[in-house]
Amino acid sequence: AQKITQTQPGMFVQEKEAVTLDCTYDTSDPSYGLFWYKQPSSGEMIFLIYQGSYDQQNATEGRYSLNFQKARKSANLVISASQLGDSAMYFCAMSSISSNTGKLIFGQGTTLQVKP
C-alpha cells in the first residue's frame, strides 16, 4: 500500500528566506510519481511540481524545487525567496506509474505562514 507522511503540521518562514517542507513516502511500486500541490485560503488546489521516480535530476519550477532522495524515500519541497503569497497549505502526493491508474494518495498537509 502507498502512504505519504508530512510530519510538519505548521511552519513559519520569514519573507525572502528559503523553507523546506518535508514529505516521506512508502510504496512497493517500482515506478511512481511525486507531486506537490498548494492550497491557499481561497480553497483551490494548485499543482506546483512533479518528480518521477526514474528522474535523475531533481525537479525545479521557478522558486520551487523538489529535493528527491530515493533511498530515503523523501521528496521535500524547497521554496526559495519566500513571498507573502506563499502562505498556504501544501500537500505532497504520490501516484503509481506502474499501475497507471492516475490515482493520487495525499499527505495530511503542512500549513506554511510567511512572516513580513
Added chain:
Amino acid sequence: DAGVIQSPRHEVTEMGQEVTLRCKPISGHNSLFWYRQTMMRGLELLIYFNNNVPIDDSGMPEDRFSAKMPNASFSTLKIQPSEPRDSAVYFCASSPRTEPNEQFFGPGTRLTVL
C-alpha cells in the same frame, strides 16, 4: 481554456435531503476523480473514472453516496439522504492520463448539511 468546472460552489441543505454535485472535466482529459476534504480526514479519494467507467469506488463512504459519468464531459456525485457528517468540501479533478498524470482540480463545492 476553461479548467474543471464544479457546481454549485456552495450548498446548504437539511439532513435527509438529496444533494447532487456536478463536475465538468477539462476537455480531452479521460480520467476524473472525486475527493472529499475535511479537517479531520484531510483529502480522501472517493471514486475515480477512466474513460467514463468507474474504476475504484472503495473510497465511497457508504451506499448513500453514488457517482455517475454518463459522458466524457459530465459527472455527478449524489448523496441521498444527506447527513451532517457529510459536510465537507468536495473536489472534482481531471487528468489527461499521460505523464506526469497531473490532476487539475476544480474550485470545489462546500457542502453544509444542517
